[in-house]
Amino acid sequence: xxxxxxxxxxxxxxxxxxxxxxxxxxxxxxxxxxxxxxxxxxxxxxxxxxxxxxxxxxxxxxxxxxxxxxxxxxxxxxxxxxxxxxxxxxxxxxxxxxxxxxxxxxxxxxxxxxxxxxxxxxxxxxxxxxxxxxxxxxxxxxxxxxxxxxxxxxxxxxxxxxxxxxxxxxxxxxxxxxxxxxxxxxxxxxxxxxxxxxxxxxxxxxxxxxxxxxxxxxxxxxxxxxxxxxxxxxxxxxxxxxxxxxxxxxxxxxxxxxxxxxxxxxxxxxxxxxxxxxxxxxxxxxxxxxxxxxxxxx
Numbered sequence: 001x002x003x004x005x006x007x008x009x010x011x012x013x014x015x016x017x018x019x020x021x022x023x024x025x026x027x028x029x030x031x032x033x034x035x036x037x038x039x040x041x042x043x044x045x046x047x048x049x050x051x052x053x054x055x056x057x058x059x060x061x062x063x064x065x066x067x068x069x070x071x072x073x074x075x076x077x078x079x080x081x082x083x084x085x086x087x088x089x090x091x092x093x094x095x096x097x098x099x100x101x102x103x104x105x106x107x108x109x110x111x112x113x114x115x116x117x118x119x120x121x122x123x124x125x126x127x128x129x130x131x132x133x134x135x136x137x138x139x140x141x142x143x144x145x146x147x148x149x150x151x152x153x154x155x156x157x158x159x160x161x162x163x164x165x166x167x168x169x170x171x172x173x174x175x176x177x178x179x180x181x182x183x184x185x186x187x188x189x190x191x192x193x194x195x196x197x198x199x200x201x202x203x204x205x206x207x208x209x210x211x212x213x214x215x216x217x218x219x220x221x222x223x224x225x226x227x228x229x230x231x232x233x234x235x236x237x238x239x240x241x242x243x244x245x246x247x248x249x250x251x252x253x254x255x256x257x258x259x260x261x262x263x264x265x266x267x268x269x270x271x272x273x274x275x276x277x278x279x280x281x282x283x284x285x286x287x288x289x290x291x292x293x294x295x296x297x298x
Contacts (some may be wrong), residue, residue, distance in 0.1 A: 003045065003068035003069065003070075003071065004068060004069045005066050005067070005068050005069075006030055006067055006068065006069045007028045007029065007030055007066070007067045008064065008065065008066050008067075009027050009028065009064075009065045009066075009067075010062065010063070010064055010065075011023065011059045011060075011061050011062060011063040011064075011065060012061055013060075013061035013062065014059060014060055014061045017058040017059065017060050018058065018059050019055060019056065019057070019058060019059070020041065020046070020048060020053045020054065020055060020056075020057040020058070020059055020065075021034070021037065021038050021041060021055040022034075023059045024037045024041070024046065024065065025037055027065070028067050029124050029125045029150070029151075030067060030124070030125050030150060031067070031150065032150065032151070032154060033154070038055065040067065040070075041053055041054065041055055042055070043070060045067060045068045045069075045070055046065065046066070046067055046068070047065070047066045047068070048063050048064070048065055049063050049064055050064075053065070075112070075129065076107055076112050077112055077113070077115050077116050078107055078108050078109060078112035078113040078116070079113075079116065080100070080108060080112075080113035080116070080117075081113075081117065082094045082095070082096075082097075082110070082113055082114070082117040083095040083097075084117055084118065085143070085274055085276065086272065086274055087118060087119065088268070089121045089122055089123055089148065089149075090121065090123070090147070090148055090149050090151070090152040090265075090267045090268070091145065091146060091147055091148055091149075091152045091156065091265075092114075092118050092130065092145075092146045092148060093143055093144065093145055093146070093261060093272075093274050094110070094114075094117070094143070094144050094146060095141070095142065095143060095144075095276055096110060096136050096140075096141055096142060096143070096144045096258075097141055098138075098139050098140065098141040098253050098254065098279070099138065099139065099253065100138070101138050102132050102135050102136060102144065103132065103135075110132060110144065111129065111131075111132065114129065114130040114132075114146060115129055115130070118130050118146070118148065120148075121148040121149050123148075123149045123151075125149045125150040125151055126148060126149050127147070127148060127149060127150065127153070130146045130147065130148045131146065131147050131153055132144055132145070132146050132147075133145050133146065133147050133153055133156040133157055133160065134160060134220065136258055137223065137226075137254075137256075139238070139253050139254035139256070140254060140256045140257070140258065141256075141257050141258070141279055142169070142257045142258025142259055142276060143258045143259070143260070143261045143274060143276050144258070145165070145261060151267065152266070152267060155266035155267060156266060158266075159263055159264075159266060160220070163218060164263060164264070165261065165262070165263040166216070166260070166261070166262040166263065167216065167217060167258065167260070167261060168214060168215070168216055168258075168259055168260035168261075168262075169214070169215040169216075169217070169225060169256060169257060169258050169259060170199075170212065170213065170214055170215070170256075170257050170259045170278055170282070171212075171213050171215055171225065171229065171236045171237075171255055171256045171257070172210055172211065172212055172213070172236065172237040172255035172282065172285060172286075173210070173211045173213050173229050173234040173235065173236055173237065174207045174208070174209070174210065174211075174234060174235055174236075174237055174243070174244065174247055175207065175208050175209055175211075175233055175234050175235075176208060176209050177196075177198060177211055177213075177232070177233075177234045178198075179197070179198050180195070180196060180197040180198065181195070181196055181232075182194070182195055182196075183195075183196065183228040183229075183231060183232055185227065185228055185231040187221040187222070187223075187224060187227055188221070188222075190219075190221060191219060192217075192219045192221045192224050192227075192228065193217070193218045193219050194215060194216065194217045194218070194219075194224060194225060194228045195215070195216045195217075195218070196213050196214070196215050196216075196228075196229070197213065197214045198211050198212070198213055199211075199212045199213065199214055200212040200286055200287075202285060202286060206247075207237070207247060210237065210285060211234065212282070212285075212286045213229075213234075215229075223241070223242070225256065226239050226241065226242045226254075226256065227242055229242075230242035230243070235247070236254060236255055236256050237249055237252075237254075237255040238252055238253050238254040238255050239254055239256075252281055253281070255281065255282065257276075257278050257279060257282065258276070259275060259276050259277075259278060260273075260274065260275045260276070261273075261274050262274075
């Protein structure tokens, strides 16, 4: 099968010959990074004057450089309805249900369900399949940020790296705990920081008290909030991995919900502030009026 050209470029005159792998970074909209272009060259997706380019090919100026589209295997689409709470031509935010993986080898995953639930972007660098830019655990519900274009995925990744995306979670924890505090327990020998604040308490003889807690992680380690709450003696209700023996709630899942996302849209400069109500299982333990999250709180 012949490859489909997607972008062309006429090389600028160079004072001295430049290696193709150094020259092509940033000249195409579809792949913007030097690392990404090196991979494209290695896969034979770049031609220079109708000859397959190599990283050692030298550019002097005037050459016709063509970037080809990589042949894609037909990937599965899961027939899963997702709650889309925000969408534009660059990105989307979905309310991930508990009990579904974000990505992986399972057919039923968020990644496989996104093409059915989101509108295809009209931008030149639109992705064939939208891509989540962070993760939520299988048992965790709530807001998940998705990129629809190459530029959006790159820019959102930078926002996460620079800690410019504010994430708020709500959880129900077990046992007596302080009103608020910071947790700095390292995870896998890496720094990890979380803040917690008790929103409401509930008397429970079985669990020695239950707490509705607002959580704000400032790092993104795997299972960070679950590990941090367990480390201070207040594991999240329903946590089979980090909970206390004899205090594991069966059949209701994990009581952890990504309730708020706030950031400056990297491509439109709009302030995005999305708040998601807590699931019904939270409301059964705490009154609904205590659960509302406002933009000021988030």
